[in-house]
Amino acid sequence: MPAVAPTNNAPERLRRAAWLLGALLAVAILRLWRLPEAGPPDFDSVRNWQVVQELAQGNFAHLFHHGSPGFLLLFAPVALLTRDFMVFQGINALLGVAGLGLFAAWVSREARLPGPEAAGLVLLGGTSLLLTFSGRDFTMSSVSLIVAAGLQRSHFARLQQPGRTGLVRVASWLALGLCLNYKFLFALPILAVLEWWQADGTWRRAGGRALLVLATPYVLFGLLGVAVGLPWYRWLGFYWRTVVPATANVAGRQATLHLDLAYYPRYLATFESPLLLAGLVAALVVAASQWRRGELRRGQPLPLLSYLLVWAGCLLAGMSLLIKAPRGLLLAYLPLAALAVLSGRHLLPRPVLALALLATVALNIYRIQTQLYAPLPGRYPAVAAWLRQHGATHVASTVGNGLALYLGPGQTLTVITDERELAALRRQGIQYVLLDGYWRVAGVARFDSLRRQQPVAAWPAPPLQQPLLFLEHSEFTGLSFGETLAASRAAAADTLPLRLYRLR
Template structure:
């Protein structure tokens, strides 16, 4: 057998472990897809991505670099050519997230030689985390990012184990593709830099490797820059997104302008209150084991490798504006650290029992956060509008009703009630006071709220703690401030109110 093929096969789980792994992935898939058609859009970005993809499918490329993720948007254009059903987009994205989880878990299982039950424990512990379940039921680039991130972790670990120009270029390839889907792959560069300093094997002194690597990383920007220019966009539009993200030209509609916000407690508080206690415990135990066993090991052990990634992500993201998704790339390494450290300090039966309890707690939280608020009331809002012949509708900040409107209905979004006068003159008939304005922290609708609605609906999904925390990056609020805002919003029993404009 050729050496390369033998090495690849040796890193794959054996057949019994594969069945454990597949069984755990099936459980996660059921949790991600359960009652998904009743859930509706998870957040604003999910709907906006869907809208941009529909525009691209019709030949409108104005928003090609929306959120700096042209690869993600273009990947779904063939789907948009076949259907505009939002649930189909959600479902495909959910399956991609499960694929990323499986890709990562299979790699760790092979590298660490986990048993079948341990492989299932890793998959379930990571797959049932609250944030990964949220991102696995939305329609954002997070799901695809997890697939590419798992590939980057695997390829860079291989580069550390077996340094060669080919291995370094494979890492650059994963990183280049990842940047097409999510600008947050830029945050992996400092971590790779730390690991390169640790390795210090002289690989980068090899002739021509620097230039080939930089060219590979620049290739997506050259290709998409040329494509953007071809469809009428400035060639620098993608790079301009980066600049405006780091240095916003003005405060957003919630009043947040800064991108740096040092808060060392936000993420530990979130992990302690909303995620499994095993994630932080595994991180701390792994750090203790690494300190006890410290030596400049050659090659770097898997547990230390994952500890560097998780620790750097937790520390680095604490410098920026916060949201649980800021730790998207840390969740699976944290789950792996919990299993890898647990198997070193606990008997196998005890470890599996502890993980089983942790997974049960995760499932309970998933039930409370995602299933209890169902079903969404946006279909009822859309049905009311259709029955009353509304063709032009305004919504305050939120766009959750958009996937349920028929093609001949127009939806405009406002961030200030003073914009309504102009829209009234343009023939818009109704305005939906969508409680999403509370989530986004855009409190500019006091006069509208004092009017009498023609219809109103409850929307408990708009009161979810995780939804508010996910928007603290947009509002700039701290952890406690965000939860206080959520508590205030929860007092509103009818956050979806419809008003006549004419």
């Protein structure tokens, strides 16, 4: 039988805090380990860094890049102090750890977890392959985890203690999330489901105030946009073009809806801890048992396990309707980890749960080693060094922009998506073109003639061939899970995916 939950007395809280801090320190080490060798893991990380530099210099042309003005402005002050990408990457990594800590502290307190199980929750969620990967980039994923923890915590409290103030607080967290990451839009139907279940009439009494809070960022950023010369609707226009693209992207993908119920379960089963799916199933069993006993009734607040089950289940089901990448479940990973621990406490003896957590964390760390650490170091610094030695000042790159971080003053990088652009670039003074293997990742196969030429230099690049990187771009390419892994295997056959050519 599972052990009885301890009380939240002061000594127990201190022990729990110590366990949580120790586990968070371990996760922070994993996130920062060999980070200088990794460089930017994806195109968006470099592009965000470039846009932040523009904002720091007073250029607001790309304020609504990716519909995330709050994220870009958050880092603009950092850009006033340094251009070093490692600083941005390191800060972002620690923000991800902070988001994990806020979530785990809340769940541990509400569920009255003893210290070892609280630490197990941190390690299970923190060693997720996807959260480790995204915790080492420079995108809005890390800071989104902080806001998601605040949103879930405030909304759970609002359900336990109905009132207008609580609802406005929830709306404030959601508004902040929408400033940082447009994918917080997907929280709206989940909150609607939970409010329908609660059925306490709070939305009728305070819904107007909550809607005003949600509208405030759009009004303020709209005014800011107009002040810097942008259309007032630019942010809303991003939403529209995301849902209804005007044309296909350079990989040929145009649709945004793509029903595939197997993608995320296959990803979780192949690359993540088996406890995540097992915990989801176990949580369904526990919730069904509570339903049969009459413990779950509409109009009554949901217990924590069922509350998190709604979040995880809705995200898994809803994201299965859209084009997919592992990051589509960004806001579901920590609830899934919590479900594994909470359902395990219901169904397993404490020693068995502890062993299961230790085994799965060990498996996660092994996957982090093989998928993220083993391919290091990245080779863009070597390419940049070669270019400096040969006096190159104007360089082109096929699809990938990772080289931009390592070029020195006076050197420029032009990203192309078709080799037919090279003739014009040659006339403009471009001296070299890097056939960057990122074209395979992005599914932009428009460089056949260039590939048949003899390069002046070439380098291996294992980080560009890792399956997770390809899967993270399946949202861009529109490929299925199996097709994406096949593309990854094909890329692995290319021993020198970074090839430099002289334009003559």
